Each structure stands twice: as C-alpha cells, then as structure tokens.
Amino acid sequence: MQKSEEIIIAGFGGQGVLSLGQMLAYSAMIENKEVSWMPSYGPEMRGGTANCIVIISDTRISSPIITKFDSAILLNQPSMDKFEKAVKPNGLIIYEESTVVSKPRRDDVKYIKIAALEEATKLNKKQVANMVLLGAFLELKPLVGIETILKALKTVLPERHHHTIPVNQNALTRGKEIVQELQ
Amino acid sequence: MTKEIRLMKGNEALAEASIRAGLQAYFGYPITPQSEVLEYFAEQAPKRGFTVLQAESEVASINMVFGAAGAGARVMTSSSSPGISLMQEGLSYIAAGELPCLIVNVNRGGPGLGTIQPGQGDYFQSTKGGGHGDYHLIVLAPSSVQEMADFVFEGFKLAEKYRNPVMILTDGALGQMMEKVELPPEGSLPYVRPEWATTGKAATRERNIVTTLFIEPEVMEQVNIKLQKKYTEICEKEVRYETINCEDAEIVLCAYGLSARISQKAMDLAREGGIKAGIFRPITLYPYPYEILNKLAETADHFLDVEMNAGQMIEDVRLGVNGKKPVHFTGRMGGMIPDPEVIYQEIVKIVGKK
Numbered sequence: 001m002q003k004s005e006e007i008i009i010a011g012f013g014g015q016g017v018l019s020l021g022q023m024l025a026y027s028a029m030i031e032n033k034e035v036s037w038m039p040s041y042g043p044e045m046r047g048g049t050a051n052c053i054v055i056i057s058d059t060r061i062s063s064p065i066i067t068k069f070d071s072a073i074l075l076n077q078p079s080m081d082k083f084e085k086a087v088k089p090n091g092l093i094i095y096e097e098s099t100v101v102s103k104p105r106r107d108d109v110k111y112i113k114i115a116a117l118e119e120a121t122k123l124n125k126k127q128v129a130n131m132v133l134l135g136a137f138l139e140l141k142p143l144v145g146i147e148t149i150l151k152a153l154k155t156v157l158p159e160r161h162h163h164t165i166p167v168n169q170n171a172l173t174r175g176k177e178i179v180q181e182l183q
Numbered sequence: 184m185t186k187e188i189r190l191m192k193g194n195e196a197l198a199e200a201s202i203r204a205g206l207q208a209y210f211g212y213p214i215t216p217q218s219e220v221l222e223y224f225a226e227q228a229p230k231r232g233f234t235v236l237q238a239e240s241e242v243a244s245i246n247m248v249f250g251a252a253g254a255g256a257r258v259m260t261s262s263s264s265p266g267i268s269l270m271q272e273g274l275s276y277i278a279a280g281e282l283p284c285l286i287v288n289v290n291r292g293g294p295g296l297g298t299i300q301p302g303q304g305d306y307f308q309s310t311k312g313g314g315h316g317d318y319h320l321i322v323l324a325p326s327s328v329q330e331m332a333d334f335v336f337e338g339f340k341l342a343e344k345y346r347n348p349v350m351i352l353t354d355g356a357l358g359q360m361m362e363k364v365e366l367p368p369e370g371s372l373p374y375v376r377p378e379w380a381t382t383g384k385a386a387t388r389e390r391n392i393v394t395t396l397f398i399e400p401e402v403m404e405q406v407n408i409k410l411q412k413k414y415t416e417i418c419e420k421e422v423r424y425e426t427i428n429c430e431d432a433e434i435v436l437c438a439y440g441l442s443a444r445i446s447q448k449a450m451d452l453a454r455e456g457g458i459k460a461g462i463f464r465p466i467t468l469y470p471y472p473y474e475i476l477n478k479l480a481e482t483a484d485h486f487l488d489v490e491m492n493a494g495q496m497i498e499d500v501r502l503g504v505n506g507k508k509p510v511h512f513t514g515r516m517g518g519m520i521p522d523p524e525v526i527y528q529e530i531v532k533i534v535g536k537k
Contacts (some may be wrong), residue, residue: 022190022361025190025361026190029188029190034363035190035361035362035363036360036361036362037190037360037362038356038359038361038362039360040214040298041215041355041359042298042518044299061362061448062444062445062448062450062451062523063444063445063447063448063523064356064360065356065445065520065523066448066523067522068524
C-alpha cells in the first residue's frame, strides 16, 4: 500500500502557518519523499487567515489541491470552523488551545490540543508556537525526523536568523514532550 | 554532475530556469498571481547580468519585448489574464514580424478584472489567436513546478527554431505552489545572435528589416501564406502530449495544467472504484494533439473534458474525437477549482456503474 499524508495547516496570517508547512515540505524533500505545498493566496489572505495544503508521499503526487485531509493543524477558530469537517474519519486534528475555543464537534477523529502559544511564551519567543505544534504533530505522525527539520531550518532561514535555531529546536522538543506526556 | 533539486514555487522555478536558459531581457508589470516572476528577476539581475525592467504598463512591456526580439535578444515577459489581454495587439505584431520570444500567462479567474484565484478561461485567447489576424502562438501548458522550469527551455528553443512567439499558459495555483524541481544547468541553451536581427547595417550585408506593415494586399497574402506554411510544419512536428492508463480505459479524462493534476486524483478514485479511467493531457495546446485523440476514440467509450472554465478546450477534444464517441464536460469557473470527488461522481454517472 502506498503511503501518503495529506495535511491542512491553517491560522491567522503571522502565526507562521505557511512557514510551518514549508518546513514540513522541505524536510520531507530532504528525506527523498514527494512533496507539494499549496498556499492560500486569495482574498482570505487579505482578511487575515492563511492556510496551506502539504502533501507528503512515497509516490508521484496527483492533485496538489484536495478537500479531504488526513491531518489538520489549526491555529485559530475560523480555521477550526472551516476545516474540522474536512478531516477524514480516523484523522487527526491538532489545535492551539488558547486561540481555538470551540469544543470538538466530531467523535470519529482524534483531537490533540496544545498550549503552543503558552509554551512559546515560556521560551521567550512567541513566534515559535508553530514549531511547538510541528513537534507535537511529528510525535504523532513521524513523517520526518527532527534532525531533518533542523537541517532544513539551516537552509531555509537566512544566515542572520540562524541564532534562532536553538529556540526552534527547543520548541520542537517541547511539542514532542507534551504529546508524550498526554499518552 | 550532481543533481540540483530544490523546493520552489512555480513562479520562482520559471524565473530561475529563464536565467539559466540565457535570458537577456525581461520586461513586465506586476500582477497577482505572477508577481514573484518580476520580483525574482529584479533580485537576480544585478548579480547575473541581464536586463530587467518594470515597464509602465503591459502594453509597454510587450512592445519592449517586440523591440528587443527584433534586435535578436532572448527576451520574455510574463503577466496574468487582464495583463495578457492588454498585450494582444503586440502579440499580433510580434507574430507578423516573425520574432521569437516567450510570454508567460499565469491565468487567473475572469472575465474582467476578475479574481486572483487560478483559472483556465484564457484557453481560447491563447490558442485561437487573441490578437487580430491569422496567426498562432505556440502554446505550452505545464502541469507541475518541474514543467514550469523545463518548458522555459522548450519555449525558447521552439521560439527561435520557428521565429514565432511561444506562450507558457499556466495558472495561479501552479505559480504559487511549491514542489520539488530539478533545475536545468545554466548555459545549456546556446545562443547565437540571429542573422536577421536589426542591430545596425554592416558594410558586409544588406539592411535587415523587421516590419509588420505590408500595405500591398498581394504582399500581405504572401506573408500569410508563409506564416501558414510555418504553422503547418509546427503542427506536423511539435505536437506534445501525455497519456496515463489509456490502454484499457473505458473513459478518458481530457485536461491540461492544474486540471490534469486534479483529474489524476479522480482517475485514481475511479480505478479504486473499478472503473477503467485514463488521462489524456495535451502539453502543446497549439499545435493541438488531435490525432492521438482520434486514435483513443477507437478504444475508449467516453471522453470527459475537465477544465477550470465553462468548456473551451472541449471544442478541440470534439474535433479530435470527431463524433466517434460522446464527449462530456465538467468544470468550475471564475477561480473555483474542481473537486476530484465531484469529477469521480461525474465519471460514475457517465459510465453508469459503481
């Protein structure tokens, strides 16, 4: 059976939604997987919400645009409202605790809430909340190794931001730990 | 040589490939969803030695392309639907003057100023003329980021071989999405300044003249005859397409660009559901692959044309199938994207089983 994972990542602009998806796609590419990253770039971007579809696969990817997902990483309430129903049965929804207020509305998907913003604040860098979520996601779905993410950060981030790699690493680790504690 | 694989947006891959293809000049005007092309060139030009200029409008851009092409430069422009409409007069002139150049249309939803979401509503405009007079562009339709890069090389080659403008017709999604791309090596497309280039009269030869004014109808007709002869040769030699799973297909999905990718997902769903579906994907939209469609019509029972418009390419599909089998249509318009599940339901409805 061929393996592929179809992921939607959504939130407000500025939460690092698109870069989270890019890190994931870039890392999977380093690990020789087929990848596609499709951002929203339309009017919804102007309204303050952003999303991207990331597909990681062992085989050639057909459509980069899909309407049903294996996993969702959601960083705000409008994204939960929009994509909660788009996750396949037995799928996974990871969401940010403080920005998503609704109660889970389905019983056929797995919900994991992560206090990513709080954790990032503890690390003195709010911007790494997305990495906390990525760490949590990769603990549940080990699609790529954390070492690969760090390697990707080095390539993707301009040199002047390389000093942020340790705090990104801490955020990833924290995300993983939170999930481990939950289980 | 080690392979150089990158994760890039379609627009960026296209721009990088253009530089590697020996681009000498780019003239353009920003418009979503293709502004990354101009941005990328603007950033790279000082380091890599080519001309990039943001013109005052698309009309100016295409006329700058006209001028540079007349001087024999390897030149291109890019825009999106409304901007491409503004260029149509210039394209007709460039075709009449038989000048090679590359035009990229990152198609968005229309008509009018429309929407910035991806569309395929410019098919007629791209393949059937667009500007005035009996002319054709050679039209290439990529369906992946890899092809966004590869077709730049293909485009310049064809343009220079036939002295004809080439269009890459893509869409907002392919421009904005990121995929793996293996970039062709820099300098792999040799450039020789053409003999006909208007670069000033040398003592050793007659004046080179590029003109699109042929006031005597007898002369104008001869120019047309020459153009048509060229188009016939292009139709004979340059047709490109891809077929997937067509050998045993009872239904063939006909789609190009992003629609072809979406259709592949629908094909997979159909195959899982026990329906033998295949894909016919034209790569050259002009010249159009009529012959293979006619051949496929001998074995397949149905054709389903899938587009992001009201049904434009379907006219060419019908010409290819030539009445042998029914040709159906499904699509979305105005920047909306077809859902593979919906296409699959359409397939089930047509083939009549599940």
